[in-house]
Amino acid sequence: MNIKKLKIYTLLIHCFIVIGAGHGIGIMGIFDVIGIIQIPEMLKNGIEFDFNGGFEDRLSLVIISSILGKLILIISLFLKNTRTKNLTGLFGLILLWISVYLLSSGNWNYDSLYEIAFWTSTPFLISSMFLIFYIIKNISQNKMNIKLTD
Numbered sequence: 333m334n335i336k337k338l339k340i341y342t343l344l345i346h347c348f349i350v351i352g353a354g355h356g357i358g359i360m361g362i363f364d365v366i367g368i369i370q371i372p373e374m375l376k377n378g379i380e381f382d383f384n385g386g387f388e389d390r391l392s393l394v395i396i397s398s399i400l401g402k403l404i405l406i407i408s409l410f411l412k413n414t415r416t417k418n419l420t421g422l423f424g425l426i427l428l429w430i431s432v433y434l435l436s437s438g439n440w441n442y443d444s445l446y447e448i449a450f451w452t453s454t455p456f457l458i459s460s461m462f463l464i465f466y467i468i469k470n471i472s473q474n475k476m477n478i479k480l481t482d
Contacts, residue, residue, distance in 0.1 A: 335421075343402055345456045346428055351363055401427030403424075435453065
């Protein structure tokens with residue numbers, strides 16, 4: 333499996349996670365574009381985060397972790413050093429997982445928004461686990477090559 337294609341596929345799948353906001357729904361990709369435009373305002377006003385807060389209270393942190401994770405994963409596509417490429421890919425995935433966790437961790441009995449976000453993020457979670465497997469496999473193969481050449 334080509335890791336570069338799997339990274340792109342994982343990025344695209346993450347863009348289609350459904351997010352409920354206000355009286356409607358949207359997909360993560362739209363929220364990312366809006367978030368890029370709104371980052372200066374968010375940083376100016378400050379980012380408030382509370383684990384006990386509602387779904388809408390978490391959206392600013394979700395958007396920031398999603399944007400950063402995607403940017404880092406995109407940067408890893410263009411790096412030449414294999415070790416740096418693998419580590420940045422892992423770091424980008426961790427940030428994307430944090431965004432999914434923040435979207436889906438809440439009282440499912442109280443509000444179905446958490447459940448919708450979780451079920452629509454399932455393809456991303458599966459794809460990202462395959463990506464993690466191939467990155468770790470790549471890291472272990474590179475360690476074996478280094479030991480053999482020493």
